[in-house]
Amino acid sequence: MNQLRNLITDIPGLRVGNAEDAALGSGVTVALFDEPAVVSFFAMGGAPATRETDLLDPDKMVPGIHGVVLSGGSAFGLDAASGVQAFLRERGIGFAVRDALVPLVSQASSFDLVNGGNKNWGRYPPYRELGYEAALNAGLDFTLGTAGGGYGATTANLKGGLGSTSAVTSAGHAVGALVVVNSVSSAVIGNGPHFWAGALEENEEFGGHGHPDRVGPEKRKLIWKGGPQPATTIALVATDAVLTKGQAKRLAIASHAGLARALRFSHALFDGDAIFAAATGRRPLRDEASEFTELTALAADCLTRAIARGVYEATALPYPGAQPAWRDLFETT
Template identity: 60%
Template sequence: MRNLITDVPGVLVGNAHDAAVASGVSAILLEAPAPASYAAHGGAPGVRDTALLEPDKTVEAIDAIVLSGGSAFGLDAAGGVQAVLAERGRGFRIRDLTVPIVPQAILFDLANGGDKHWGRKPPYFELGIAACEAARADFALGTHGAGFGATTATLKGGLGSASTVTPSGYTVGAIVAVNAVGSVTIGDGPQFWAAPYEENGEFGGLGQPVRVTREALRLRLKGGPGENTTIAVVACDAMLTKAQCKRIAVAAHDGLAHAIRPAHTPLDGDIVFAAATGRRPAPADAYALNEIAVAAADCLARAVSRGVFEATALPFPGALPAWKDRFGRIMVTP
C-alpha cells in the first residue's frame, strides 16, 4: 500500500505543471472503462462532461477524470487527455470511431502570483497531454499537479491522496486538490481538523488540541466568489453501478466537512467524483456498500490534510506559507 488512490487496482495518476504560470493538472486514468458518478455540493463549481455521469444517462463507463487549476481556462485539460487516450484507442465506440469519456473539474488559482498572461493559448491542453502521459502508480503530493497553485485561507494548498482497505476487503482511495475558501488547520495552530482520521503520522501526528476554543472556531476565509474550490476523486475496486457510485460520491463529501472549516459554501465549487474499477465482486449488501462510503469519506479527509501537509510555498511575493514552513519543527515521528 502506497497510501495513494493508485492502491485501488486499475487506477493510475499523472501530474503536470507550469511553474511560471503556477498552475497544473492531474489526470486520473482508469485502465479499463469504469462506471462513475459525481456530486457537486459547493456553490460555484466548474465542470466538463459531468451530466453524463448521472445514473439515468446513456454512457455507462468513463476512461479518465481530470482535476485542473486555471479556472474555466483549465477546462482545456480534458481535451489533452482525450487526445492521448484516442491515440491509444480508448473511448466510447461509435461505428469505427472512439470518443474517450473524460469528465473534469477545475479550481481557481488565477490570483496566486503566477504569470497568467498566456494570450490566446492557455497551457492546459498541453498540460493535460503531459499529465496523461505521466500516469503511473507512484506520484508526488503537495505542490504538484492540480494542487500546484492551490491555496487555503491560511496556508498553501496542494494535492493530497490516501487509501485504506474496508473490513470486507475492498480497497478505497482518494485524491484531492485542496483550494478551499476555509482552513484545514484548527485556529492558528498546527493541528488539522481531520486529526481523528489520521493514520501512521501521515500529516504530522500532532493529534487534536486539548480544547477547541471559540477563537479557534472563528471563520478564516480567503478571496471571494469563484476564487476557491476543493475537487476530488474517490475510487474503489468493487463492481458498482453508476447509481451506487453516485451514492459514494455524495457520502464522500463528508470527508471535506471533516477536514475543512467551512466546506460546501457559496464561495466554493466543492466536487467529488466516484469511480469503481470492478476488480472485485459487488458488495453483498447495503452494509458492505456503506463500508465503502465511510472509507471514501475518511480517505478524503486524510487526503485533504496530506495535500496541505506536503505542500511547498510558491516563490512569489506575498505567497502563503506552507504548513512545514510554519510548523514543521514540531512534527511527531511515528
C-alpha cells in the same frame, strides 16, 4: 493485496499523472482507468467549474469513462480534458461509434488565477498541453503537495496542494481519495499546527499532531479568504468494488462528509466543491448493504485524511508574498 502506498493508486485499475508549470503557477492531475470505470459525480459548492459531468448521472446511457481530470485554471483549465482525450485517442482508447472513437474524460477545475503566477498566456490557455503531459506521466506513484492540479492551490491561511490516501474495508475492498485542496477556508484549527482531520490520521501521514485538548471559541473563529473569490476543493474517490452508477452517485454524495470534516468550512457560495466517485469493478459486493455502507464511510474518511495530507505535503509557491506552507511554520513544532 500488495503493500499499500497510501495513494489512490492502491485501487487496482487506476493510474495517476501530474504536470505543472511553475511560471504559470498551475497544473493538472489526471486519473486514467485501465478499463472504462463506472463513475458518477456530485457537486455541493456554489461555484463549480466542470466538464462532461451530466453523462455521469445514473439515467445517462454511458456505462463507463476513461479518465478524470482535476486541474487548476478555473474555467480556462477545462481545456485539460482535451489533451487527455488526445493522449487516449492516439492509443486507440475510446467509446467506439462505427468508425469514430471518442475517449470519455470528465473534469473539475479549481480557481487559482490570483496566486501570483503569470496568467498572461496569450490567445489560448496552456491546459490542453498540460493535460496531455499529465496523462503521459500516469503511473502508480506520483507527487503530492505542490504538484499537478494542486500546484497553484491555496487555502485561507496556508498553501494548499494535492493529497491522496487509501484504506481497505473489512471485506477487503480497496478505497482511496485524490484531492486538490484549494479551499476558501482553513484545514487547520486556529493558527495550527493541528488539522481538523487530526482524529482520523494514520501513521503520522500529516505530522502526527492529532487534536488539541480543547477547541474553544477562539479556535473556531472562521478563517476564510473573504469577498467574492472562488475557491474550490475537487476530488476523486475510488474503489475496486463492482458498483452501479447509482451506487457510485451515492458514494460521491456520501464522500462530501470528508470535506466537511477536514475544512472549516465547506460547500459555501464561492466554493466549487465537487467529487467524482469511480468503481474499477474488480471485486463484487457480497453483502451489498453492509459492504457498501462501509465503503461510503471509508471513502469519506480517506478524503478527510487526503485534504490534510495535501496541505501538509505542500511547499510555498516561488513568488514574492506567496502563502507559507504548513512545513514552513510547523515542521519543528
